[in-house]
Amino acid sequence: MTADPLNARRRAIFAAARDAGMDEDDRRAVQLRATGKPSLTGMSVADMDKVLTAIRGDARPASAARAHVGKIRALWWSLYWLAAINRPDGLDNWVKRQTGIDAVAFLDHRAAVGVIEALKGWAAREGVEWSVPPCPQADRRAVLDAIWAKLLVANRVQGRTADAWLQAELDLPPNRWTDRQTDEAIRVLGKMLRGKSHG
Structure with a gap:
């Protein structure tokens, strides 16, 4: 029985993306860039070969900037919870307007640093007072x-501090919170600011 060439290419793409350290969003960005199609569904063998070439070739350096990509995505989500942007899925379009690069997954170290500084400046205009020197928890x-x-x-809130309100609402400890707890607190307050229920 002859193997299905489409399934073989699909498996090869998943394996190549895994080897390059790409997550699903990164892989889809490569697919879109290489073929104009974000999904493997409906791609021809020739389309999938283009995706493989992109992943194995010029997409590899992007994985070296993975920490920067994560920072950029976190900053973008912070802007969403600050109600500075309308949708959380517009990051790639914003990056392209700022840099000419198609997606955040393709940023090299130098371009990523510039994007991070631009996003931090935007957040500062929204009232964020960044720590000096930088400290993730702060x-x-x-x-x-x-x-x-x-x-x-x-x-929208009154009479209590953020800590007192969050401790009551989320059953958080009175002392230092973990990163996960702080992230959850940001999401809860962000949903309130955006007019969405957090329950």
Whole structure:
């Protein structure tokens, strides 16, 4: 029985993406760039060969900037919870307008640093007071405090501090929170700011 060439190519693409350290979003960005199609469904063998070439060739350097890509995505989500952007799925389009590069997955180290600084500047204009020197935990807290300040201005919260409110709502400890707990607090306050239920 002859193997299905489409299935063989699909398996090869998944394996190549895994070897390059790509997650699903990165792989789909490569697929879109190489063929104009974000999904493997409906691709021809020739399309899939283009994707394989892209993953094995010029997409590899992007994986070296994975920490920067994660930072960029976190900053973009912070802007979403700050109600500075309308949709969380517009990052690649914004990156292309800023840099001419098709997607965040293709940024090299130098371009990624420029994008990070631009996003941090945008967040600062939204009220985030970044720590100096940078500290991930303090920066998370700075985003949370900026969202809380916006809620206060909008009269959406009153009478309590952010810590007291979050401890009551999320059953958080009175002392230092983990990164995961702080991220959850940011999401809860961000949903409130955006007018969405957090329950």
